[in-house]
Amino acid sequence: MSDLLANLNPEQLQAVTLPPQHALILAGAGSGKTRVLTTRIAWLVQTGQVDPQGVLAVTFTNKAAKELLARLSGMLPLSFNQSSRGMWIGTFHGLCNRLLRAHHRDAGLPQLFQILDSADQLAAIKRLLKALNVDDEKFPPRELQHFINAQKEAGLRPHAVEAWDDYTRRRVELFTEYETQCQRESVVDFAELLLRTYELLERNEPIRRHYQRRFRHILVDEFQDTNRLQYRWLKLLADGGQEGGACLFCVGDDDQSIYRFRGAEVGNMRDFEREFRVANVIRLEQNYRSHGNILDAANAIIRHNTGRLGKNLWTERGAGEPIRVFEAFADIDEARWIVEEIQSLVRDGMSRSDVALLYRSNAQSRVLEHQLFSAGIAYRVYGGLRFFERQEIKHALAYLRLIANADDDTAFSRVVNFPTRGIGARSLEALQDAARTWNTSLYATVPHLAGKPGTVLAQFVRLVEDLRRDTTRLPLPELVDHVLDASGLRDFYRSEKEGQERLENLDEIINAAANFLGEAGADAEALAQPHSLLADFLAHASLEAGEHQADAGSDAVQLMTVHASKGLEFDVVFLSGLEEGLFPHENSALETEGLEEERRLMYVAVTRARQRLYLSFAQSRMLHGQTRYNLRSRFLEEIPQGLTKWLSPPSPRGMGARSGFGQRMEPPRSGFAAKAPQPSSRSQDFGGLRVGQLVKHAKFGQGVIVSAEGNGADARVQINFGVAGVKWLMLAIAKLDPA
DNA sequence: AGAATCTGCGTTTTT
DNA sequence: CGCAGATTCT
Numbered sequence: 001m002s003d004l005l006a007n008l009n010p011e012q013l014q015a016v017t018l019p020p021q022h023a024l025i026l027a028g029a030g031s032g033k034t035r036v037l038t039t040r041i042a043w044l045v046q047t048g049q050v051d052p053q054g055v056l057a058v059t060f061t062n063k064a065a066k067e068l069l070a071r072l073s074g075m076l077p078l079s080f081n082q083s084s085r086g087m088w089i090g091t092f093h094g095l096c097n098r099l100l101r102a103h104h105r106d107a108g109l110p111q112l113f114q115i116l117d118s119a120d121q122l123a124a125i126k127r128l129l130k131a132l133n134v135d136d137e138k139f140p141p142r143e144l145q146h147f148i149n150a151q152k153e154a155g156l157r158p159h160a161v162e163a164w165d166d167y168t169r170r171r172v173e174l175f176t177e178y179e180t181q182c183q184r185e186s187v188v189d190f191a192e193l194l195l196r197t198y199e200l201l202e203r204n205e206p207i208r209r210h211y212q213r214r215f216r217h218i219l220v221d222e223f224q225d226t227n228r229l230q231y232r233w234l235k236l237l238a239d240g241g242q243e244g245g246a247c248l249f250c251v252g253d254d255d256q257s258i259y260r261f262r263g264a265e266v267g268n269m270r271d272f273e274r275e276f277r278v279a280n281v282i283r284l285e286q287n288y289r290s291h292g293n294i295l296d297a298a299n300a301i302i303r304h305n306t307g308r309l310g311k312n313l314w315t316e317r318g319a320g321e322p323i324r325v326f327e328a329f330a331d332i333d334e335a336r337w338i339v340e341e342i343q344s345l346v347r348d349g350m351s352r353s354d355v356a357l358l359y360r361s362n363a364q365s366r367v368l369e370h371q372l373f374s375a376g377i378a379y380r381v382y383g384g385l386r387f388f389e390r391q392e393i394k395h396a397l398a399y400l401r402l403i404a405n406a407d408d409d410t411a412f413s414r415v416v417n418f419p420t421r422g423i424g425a426r427s428l429e430a431l432q433d434a435a436r437t438w439n440t441s442l443y444a445t446v447p448h449l450a451g452k453p454g455t456v457l458a459q460f461v462r463l464v465e466d467l468r469r470d471t472t473r474l475p476l477p478e479l480v481d482h483v484l485d486a487s488g489l490r491d492f493y494r495s496e497k498e499g500q501e502r503l504e505n506l507d508e509i510i511n512a513a514a515n516f517l518g519e520a521g522a523d524a525e526a527l528a529q530p531h532s533l534l535a536d537f538l539a540h541a542s543l544e545a546g547e548h549q550a551d552a553g554s555d556a557v558q559l560m561t562v563h564a565s566k567g568l569e570f571d572v573v574f575l576s577g578l579e580e581g582l583f584p585h586e587n588s589a590l591e592t593e594g595l596e597e598e599r600r601l602m603y604v605a606v607t608r609a610r611q612r613l614y615l616s617f618a619q620s621r622m623l624h625g626q627t628r629y630n631l632r633s634r635f636l637e638e639i640p641q642g643l644t645k646w647l648s649p650p651s652p653r654g655m656g657a658r659s660g661f662g663q664r665m666e667p668p669r670s671g672f673a674a675k676a677p678q679p680s681s682r683s684q685d686f687g688g689l690r691v692g693q694l695v696k697h698a699k700f701g702q703g704v705i706v707s708a709e710g711n712g713a714d715a716r717v718q719i720n721f722g723v724a725g726v727k728w729l730m731l732a733i734a735k736l737d738p739a
Numbered sequence: 740a741g742a743a744t745c746t747g748c749g750t751t752t753t754t
Numbered sequence: 755c756g757c758a759g760a761t762t763c764t
Contacts, residue, residue, distance in 0.1 A: 094754085
């Protein structure tokens with residue numbers, strides 16, 4: 001016990017040992033929030049205040065759930081580990097899946113229902129639109145997908161959506177059709193997992209009471225990222241904070257809320273505090289990650305936001321090194337400089353994997369990759385395709401899905417003609433139409449189909465039936481192996497010239513299945529029920545898309561977006577592209593909330609660094625095929641001067657290209673000067689203005705001329721006003737003053 | 740059915 | 755500029 005609580009700082013200790021009440025823990029970056037969460041659970045269990053099965057811990061990512069579990073089992077003695085099985089630890093979606101499987105009948109679902117990931121959902125919507133002959137120009141599938149998910153996250157079924165215009169009325173109709181389709185196919189999308197579970201608990205009192213009584217302590221990680229529905233879900237489980245309900249222990253950081261665009265609702269923190277009359281708001285402000293200068297910068301930046309719950313990070317470590325700031329002439333130079341800097345760090349013994357290159361948007365990685373590649377520095381980029389998202393994997397999973405649930409039209413459509421077996425668009429169209437009239441799934445419609453299309457399709461149906469019959473008694477990995485062969489997938493990729501890697505990935509599914517079997521701890525119950533384990537495995541594949549492509553072991557520099565970096569930390573961080581319009585991104589200009597979220601993003605980025613932080617920007621950058629001249633980011637100005645050290649002399653903010661290359665030697669780059677003359681030398685007369693120049697506009701403020709075209713009365717210039725956006729202005733009309 | 744060509748688009752994305 | 759998705763061509 002004393003072991004457990006040793007080395008906690010006073011605030012952490014207070015949080016861990018709070019009496020059984022609702023609590024909000026404001027955990028700053030690097031303040032040891034996972035430690036508090038795990039220790040809290042261990043303490044509750046060890047002091048006998050709660051049985052393991054009375055604990056529910058919710059996270060957002062599988063990674064976080066796994067970490068929680070791993071650290072917890074390190075804390076609890078073995079005897080507790082036996083019973084730690086009783087704890088429910090998982091993601092919102094994982095827990096919902098579990099609840100829905102357990103109560104599928106009450107939730108109106110077949111036991112082997114399938115889960116659609118975002119890509120599957122989009123495919124399902126496209127299929128729906130086609131079947132209904134809806135013009136997908138007027139109703140873009142992606143937009144409809146977003147609409148449907150937004151309604152579900154607001155807890156609304158189609159009948160409850162208020163539609164004030166024809167457009168929305170039609171979208172609601174499509175929402176209804178989509179639901180019908182999903183129900184017919186026995187599939188459930190991510191948002192549906194949550195809403196379905198919420199409705200189950202809300203409507204079924206015995207079940208609700210059961211779980212409300214069972215879970216005495218509900219702990220939530222990354223609470224700032226919860227959406228409205230997730231919060232309501234928690235509220236329901238905790239019996240709305242009533243006497244006798246569970247204690248909600250929410251850990252989060254409003255300053256690190258960066259997923260508003262995805263429905264995250266920071267306001268949940270305030271609502272929670274109010275609605276649950278939270279008496280204990282504890283701030284974890286001591287940071288164990290970064291040196292003082294880095295934290296001071298982070299604090300200074302985030303102070304510019306309004307409506308914060310308030311928090312100030314501090315450290316016992318020293319101030320450390322100054323933050324290094326670099327201004328480059330162009331994006332290429334910025335990348336080249338970063339590479340040089342990395343080389344020198346590596347020479348000094350720094351390991352490449354301790355260095356991270358962060359950027360606001362994925363498009364920025366290209367220049368960096370180019371330079372790293374030509375310098376021969378190992379690197380890896382996060383954010384590529386994940387294992388279960390690869391097409392060959394999706395194909396294999398589709399066959400497996402058909403075994404578990406033949407009515408899954410998404411799976412059916414994906415592989416009915418893959419590998420090709422002569423089932424063309426015409427046959428499929430006939431099938432779709434027939435399915436519509438019979439109101440049955442594609443699979444179930446096949447027997448009704450007469451004529452030639454019927455024959456080829458019937459062969460496919462027979463294939464699936466054979467697969468199902470031949471695999472009922474097989475252990476999961478062997479089942480997968482059999483399907484890979486019998487489906488013809490293996491043969492197909494064997495004959496492909498680029499198929500080698502895909503073949504290896506296919507084999508990897510067998511491993512994934514074996515691992516899953518090991519982790520799931522093969523239930524006798526599940527084994528008795530043919531293919532129910534398969535359904536569990538498929539749910540697992542949908543809910544956990546796997547690692548973001550990585551040979552994690554190798555010593556490589558890590559490249560990722562700032563979003564992807566949340567929760568990670570590195571000795572050295574390079575944050576590049578600190579330019580108005582890029583970071584903060586121009587699309588965030590419309591609302592203040594947008595700008596504040598960008599600032600939180602900046603805060604996240606800065607607090608990733610342990611020892612050394614580099615901030616850089618370029619005067620010009622290639623974007624969408626044309627050179628843009630950006631002002632330096634306002635976030636740079638928000639860092640107190642004393643914390644930074646400029647590696648290149650600062651030019652006045654927003655000054656366009658300096659006349660020279662600066663103090664840094666620029667090896668003459670073949671082609672650069674010739675192909676793209678320096679802005680200053682391109683001083684075509686545009687009413688005394690030239691590209692790269694800083695100007696002022698009465699309404700949009702300060703901006704940089706990005707490009708120009710036309711002449712005389714038609715002359716117009718494109719100006720980057722930073723967050724106010726990039727605009728084309730007619731010189732004859734707009735009043736522009738040199739700034 | 741598969742290749743070749745064209746078009747449009749262009750933050751961030753835990754499940 | 756570089757990519758993905760759609761369209762058109764063999």
